[in-house]
Amino acid sequence: MNSFKRILIYALPYKGYALLNVGFNVLYALFSALAFVSFIPMLKVLFGETDAAAIKPVYSGLGNLNSFVQDWLNYEVSTRSANNPEQTLILVIVLILVLFFLKNLSNYLALFFISFFRNGLLKDLRNTLYSKILSLPIAYFTEQRKGDLMARMSADVYEIQTSFLSILVLLIREPLTIIFTLIIMFSFSVQLTLFVLLFIPVAGFIISLIGKNLKKQSSLVQQEQADMLSLIDETVNGQKVIKNFNAGTLFKKRFSETTQSFFHLSNHLMHRQNLASPISEFLGIGVIGVLLWFGGSMVLLDGALSGTSFIVYMGLAYNILTPAKGISKATYSIRKGNAAAERLLEILDTPEQIEDAPNAQELQSFDRQIEFKDILFSFGEKPVIQDLNLKIPKGAMVALVGQSGSGKTTLANLVNRFYDVDAGEITIDDIPITQLQKQSLYAHIGMVTQESILFNASVADNLRVGKADASLEEMIDAAKIANALEFIEKLPEGFETPIGEGGSKLSGGQKQRLSIARAVLKNPDILILDEATSALDTASEKLVQEALEKLMQERTSIVIAHRLSTVQKADTIVVLHEGKIVEQGTHQELIALNKRYTQLVQLQQL
Numbered sequence: 298m299n300s301f302k303r304i305l306i307y308a309l310p311y312k313g314y315a316l317l318n319v320g321f322n323v324l325y326a327l328f329s330a331l332a333f334v335s336f337i338p339m340l341k342v343l344f345g346e347t348d349a350a351a352i353k354p355v356y357s358g359l360g361n362l363n364s365f366v367q368d369w370l371n372y373e374v375s376t377r378s379a380n381n382p383e384q385t386l387i388l389v390i391v392l393i394l395v396l397f398f399l400k401n402l403s404n405y406l407a408l409f410f411i412s413f414f415r416n417g418l419l420k421d422l423r424n425t426l427y428s429k430i431l432s433l434p435i436a437y438f439t440e441q442r443k444g445d446l447m448a449r450m451s452a453d454v455y456e457i458q459t460s461f462l463s464i465l466v467l468l469i470r471e472p473l474t475i476i477f478t479l480i481i482m483f484s485f486s487v488q489l490t491l492f493v494l495l496f497i498p499v500a501g502f503i504i505s506l507i508g509k510n511l512k513k514q515s516s517l518v519q520q521e522q523a524d525m526l527s528l529i530d531e532t533v534n535g536q537k538v539i540k541n542f543n544a545g546t547l548f549k550k551r552f553s554e555t556t557q558s559f560f561h562l563s564n565h566l567m568h569r570q571n572l573a574s575p576i577s578e579f580l581g582i583g584v585i586g587v588l589l590w591f592g593g594s595m596v597l598l599d600g601a602l603s604g605t606s607f608i609v610y611m612g613l614a615y616n617i618l619t620p621a622k623g624i625s626k627a628t629y630s631i632r633k634g635n636a637a638a639e640r641l642l643e644i645l646d647t648p649e650q651i652e653d654a655p656n657a658q659e660l661q662s663f664d665r666q667i668e669f670k671d672i673l674f675s676f677g678e679k680p681v682i683q684d685l686n687l688k689i690p691k692g693a694m695v696a697l698v699g700q701s702g703s704g705k706t707t708l709a710n711l712v713n714r715f716y717d718v719d720a721g722e723i724t725i726d727d728i729p730i731t732q733l734q735k736q737s738l739y740a741h742i743g744m745v746t747q748e749s750i751l752f753n754a755s756v757a758d759n760l761r762v763g764k765a766d767a768s769l770e771e772m773i774d775a776a777k778i779a780n781a782l783e784f785i786e787k788l789p790e791g792f793e794t795p796i797g798e799g800g801s802k803l804s805g806g807q808k809q810r811l812s813i814a815r816a817v818l819k820n821p822d823i824l825i826l827d828e829a830t831s832a833l834d835t836a837s838e839k840l841v842q843e844a845l846e847k848l849m850q851e852r853t854s855i856v857i858a859h860r861l862s863t864v865q866k867a868d869t870i871v872v873l874h875e876g877k878i879v880e881q882g883t884h885q886e887l888i889a890l891n892k893r894y895t896q897l898v899q900l901q902q903l
Contacts, residue, residue: 300635300639303638304422304457304638304641304642307418307421307425308414311413311414311418314410314411314414314417315410315414317406317410318410318411319469321403321404321406321407321410322470323469323473325404325470325474326474326476327477328396328399329474329477330477330478330480330481330613332393332396332397332400333481333609333612333613333616334481335389335396336393336608336609336612407470418457419457422454422457422641423454425645426449426450426454426641426644429644429645433647433649434651435715436650436715436716442523443526443527444523444524444526444527444528444529444530444531445520445524445526445527446644447523448523448526449640449641452522453640453641454637454641456633457634457637457641459634460630460631460633460634460635464627464631470620470623471620471621471623471627472620474616474617475617475621478616478617479494481613482610482613482614485606485610485613486592486610488595489588489592489595492591493588517562518562518563521555521558521559522559524555525552525555525559528551528552529552532552588614592607592610592611651714651715651717651735653734656732657732657734658732658733659737660725660728660733660734660737660738661737662741662822663691663725663741663822663823663853664691665690665691665727666689666690666726667688667712667723667725668687668688668689668723668724668727669685669686669687669723670686671684671720671721672685672711672718672720672722673685674711674718674719680876681704682707682708682718683876683877684877685708685721685877686878687878687881690853691853692852692853693853694849694854694856694867694868694869695854695855695867696869696870696871697709697858697873698857698861698864698870698871698872698873698897699872699873699874700874700897701859703874703875704873704875704876705857705873706827706857707876708855709744709855709857712742712823713739713744713825714730714731714738717731740821741821741823742821742822742824743816743819743820743821743825744816744824744825744826745809745812745813745824745825745829746812746828746829747827749799749800749812750799750812751800751803751808751812752799753795753796753798754795754796755790755792755793755795755796756785756791756794756796756811757769757772759800760772760775760792760811760815763775763814763815763817763818767818771818772792772818775814775815775817775818776814778813778817778844778847778848779813781807781810781811781813781844785811806840809841810840810844812829813829813845813848816848817848821852823852823853823855824848824852824853824854825857826845828858829856842863860901861894861897861898861901864884866884867883868883869881870883870887870894872887872894879892880892
């Protein structure tokens with residue numbers, strides 16, 4: 298339960314609603330017990346058991362409240378029944394209806410206030426998880442599946458929400474209902490009530506045996522659900538490949554195996570969970586049967602209990618069964634909630650490997666240069682960048698070229714501080730980027746990648762990712778620079794046109810030009826272009842290249858390219874091989890060297 302207790306902190310802002318829920322649950326439990334007691338005067342009137350010589354009781358304190366209420370009801374009913382039995386019966390029925398109304402009203406108000414508690418907890422927990430996901434390093438997402446994260450954000454959070462209601466049921470309403478009912482039952486017969494008390498621990502022990510492995514089973518079900526969501530995500534995103542390779546049968550088989558496993562695990566979990574209620578009810582009915590024999594003997598043989606009192610007593614005994622079943626169900630729900638809490642805490646406890654230094658400073662402006670000093674960086678045990686030294690003056694265009702896997706994109710990611718170097722340091726204006734506030738660093742860097750990363754929103758909403766408060770005039774100007782205004786104006790709703798998930802309603806060239814317009818709006822000092830034209834056809838590439846040249850004007854640009862023809866105008870071309878700089882210079886200087894860069898150029902001209 299430690300995991301579940303840690304989640305309780307998210308409930309603190311809503312503790313007022315929880316207290317109101319507790320208060321109305323107390324009233325519910327009280328009225329639930331009194332509702333059965335109110336049947337006594339009605340039964341006495343029906344069976345002619347009223348006592349004409351009844352004496353008016355005197356209130357003597359809370360300790361004798363139950364006896365006082367019963368004696369007062371007996372006095373009022375006996376006095377009135379002697380004169381007008383029919384009217385007395387109507388009054389008693391009204392009393393019963395009022396008590397049951399108050400009971401159900403209390404129940405509704407308890408649920409009314411708990412809804413704010415549960416949904417508030419749900420909102421804050423999801424917001425915290427989302428903020429955590431935004432703050433996690435890029436490396437985390439290369440190791441985690443989207444489906445698993447989605448399952449934790451949805452199903453697991455909902456399980457937590459449900460479990461919190463179960464806690465209040467387990468700790469407040471049902472136990473109080475049992476306690477109030479037992480107090481009244483003791484006032485009827487101590488012997489019978491002690492016998493009933495033997496049932497509760499026995500039933501609890503049996504139910505605990507059933508739920509022993511529930512937490513483990515629940516974790517397996519939740520993991521299987523995550524696998525299923527991951528597969529659905531892969532299927533939706535990989536439709537072109539699945540269709541082209543006729544892989545539908547393969548994916549159907551994989552999905553069928555996943556759903557079959559989920560089917561078996563869910564059945565096992567639900568069977569175990571559903572077993573508690575019938576077992577607790579059967580045990581309760583067993584006790585009721587014995588009570589009928591034992592209590593019936595007290596009524597028929599020695600007259601220790603009146604028939605009317607015994608009927609009401611049996612109702613009270615049965616009234617314990619419903620909260621007992623509620624407690625057993627709540628126990629299962631809390632076990633499931635604890636398993637869900639552990640999965641959520643795995644995300645919340647993930648260390649933020651890239652954090653601001655204690656005295657990190659804000660990068661106000663970029664004035665001189667970016668410098669890489671003796672950089673070493675590895676994925677696992679394999680070095681990706683090693684012994685790298687490079688200076689990029691402000692306003693320069695530096696191109697990174699080399700074979701795939703030579704470290705070009707990794708070097709750009711290090712500038713963004715998506716990863717921290719293993720050794721050496723990267724500085725901006727002689728300040729190590731580890732000493733800069735991450736948000737201020739990101740504010741000075743813009744990116745256009747090979748894969749246009751767009752969102753399922755309108756054109757305007759995607760552009761405002763670059764500048765949240767951008768006006769329509771600013772967006773139009775940015776679209777002009779990016780050669781994107783013409784196609785945007787032809788869209789059905791212009792800038793307000795939804796572009797689909799990942800920009801699916803746009804062509805590759807349109808998506809890339811929209812990405813460039815977004816970078817234009819941001820107006821960064823440092824621009825990183827990672828294979829920004831490699832996936833485009835010739836016509837689209839020309840338009841995008843023109844847009845990029847406009848974007849790079851008066852900016853410090855780091856350009857990663859496979860097509861060497863696009864970087865010949867670069868101030869410096871850096872040739873990487875196995876994470877090391879092997880050549881560096883202008884296009885003409887490197888051609889004159891007639892080494893690796895020349896070989897790369899000749900290979901592309903074949």
